[in-house]
Amino acid sequence: MCPADAPAIETDGLTKRYGETTAVSEVTMAVERGTVYGFLGPNGAGKTTTMRMLTSLTTPTSGTARVAGRSIDDRESVTPHIGYLPEEPPVYDELTGREQLEYAAGLRDVPEAEADERIDSLLQRFDLLDDADKRIEDYSKGMRQKVGVIQAVLHEPAVAFLDEPTSGLDPRAARTMRNTIADLADREMTIFLSTHILPVVDDLADRIGVLHDGELVAEGDPETLTSRVETGDARSLEDAFLEITREPGESREDGLAAERPAE
Numbered sequence: 428m429c430p431a432d433a434p435a436i437e438t439d440g441l442t443k444r445y446g447e448t449t450a451v452s453e454v455t456m457a458v459e460r461g462t463v464y465g466f467l468g469p470n471g472a473g474k475t476t477t478m479r480m481l482t483s484l485t486t487p488t489s490g491t492a493r494v495a496g497r498s499i500d501d502r503e504s505v506t507p508h509i510g511y512l513p514e515e516p517p518v519y520d521e522l523t524g525r526e527q528l529e530y531a532a533g534l535r536d537v538p539e540a541e542a543d544e545r546i547d548s549l550l551q552r553f554d555l556l557d558d559a560d561k562r563i564e565d566y567s568k569g570m571r572q573k574v575g576v577i578q579a580v581l582h583e584p585a586v587a588f589l590d591e592p593t594s595g596l597d598p599r600a601a602r603t604m605r606n607t608i609a610d611l612a613d614r615e616m617t618i619f620l621s622t623h624i625l626p627v628v629d630d631l632a633d634r635i636g637v638l639h640d641g642e643l644v645a646e647g648d649p650e651t652l653t654s655r656v657e658t659g660d661a662r663s664l665e666d667a668f669l670e671i672t673r674e675p676g677e678s679r680e681d682g683l684a685a686e687r688p689a690e
């Protein structure tokens with residue numbers, strides 16, 4: 428668990444460069460415990476790179492970060508306290524859903540009886556119990572996604588990093604996912620939620636950070652961010668996002684280039 432007074436996530440000047448490309452530039456942020464932090468940004472903004480640094484999967488070029496009170500440089504110390512759902516859920520096709528989850532619980536030292544109970548309860552919640560003993564190679568994209576999410580939170584980490592958790596889910600499953608995220612946050616888990624589906628963030632996030640070209644260009648609660656834009660009656664998080672991440676020369680209305688080159 429986190430030391431009592433430490434934020435769940437704190438970064439200072441976190442930077443990652445790949446050759447000439449600066450994927451993440453001087454990101455400084457703090458995420459309070461038990462909150463949902465919506466992490467937004469256009470394609471290529473640096474969200475995945477940031478999450479890979481915070482989960483100790485890649486090392487920063489410069490800057491520091493602590494997650495659950497531990498330095499991300501100390502992979503062994505930080506890993507037990509975090510869960511990560513990357514864009515492609517890391518699952519083994521040859522295992523059944525249940526075997527995959529038992530394997531994940533074993534890696535995280537969850538006692539067997541406790542693991543079995545949690546696995547059953549989460550499989551049931553995500554309507555996957557009837558398919559739990561089929562091999563993952565026969566699962567749909569949404570079913571794989573459900574297994575990926577369950578394994579990210581099964582060991583009840585202090586901080587869960589979820590990259591597009593509703594990807595591939597049907598509307599009912601997407602709602603279950605939203606309710607599950609809210610329940611986990613109620614139980615003091617911190618959720619770092621990256622998604623392009625803005626209503627999900629609007630619905631769940633206590634605070635939002637917007638990354639653009641690797642820089643954290645805006646932060647605030649959904650209401651504050653939304654009220655930053657003056658676009659008449661129809662103010663929404665989407666309006667705010669488009670405004671904050673607007674490139675020079677883009678029109679306000681649709682995010683498309685205002686002046687197109689002659690055909």
Ligand SMILES: Nc1ncnc2c1ncn2[C@@H]1O[C@H](COP(=O)(O)OP(=O)(O)OP(=O)(O)O)[C@@H](O)[C@H]1O
Binds near residue numbers: 469470471473474477
């Ligand atoms: N391993 C890598 N080697 C070189 N460049 C990389 C690497 N990983 C990411 N980048 C570059 O870093 C930048 C940020 O990429 P990143 O995947 O973090 O963005 P993202 O915000 O997650 O995008 P998306 O919303 O499309 O998933 C991009 O310019 C990308 O090309």
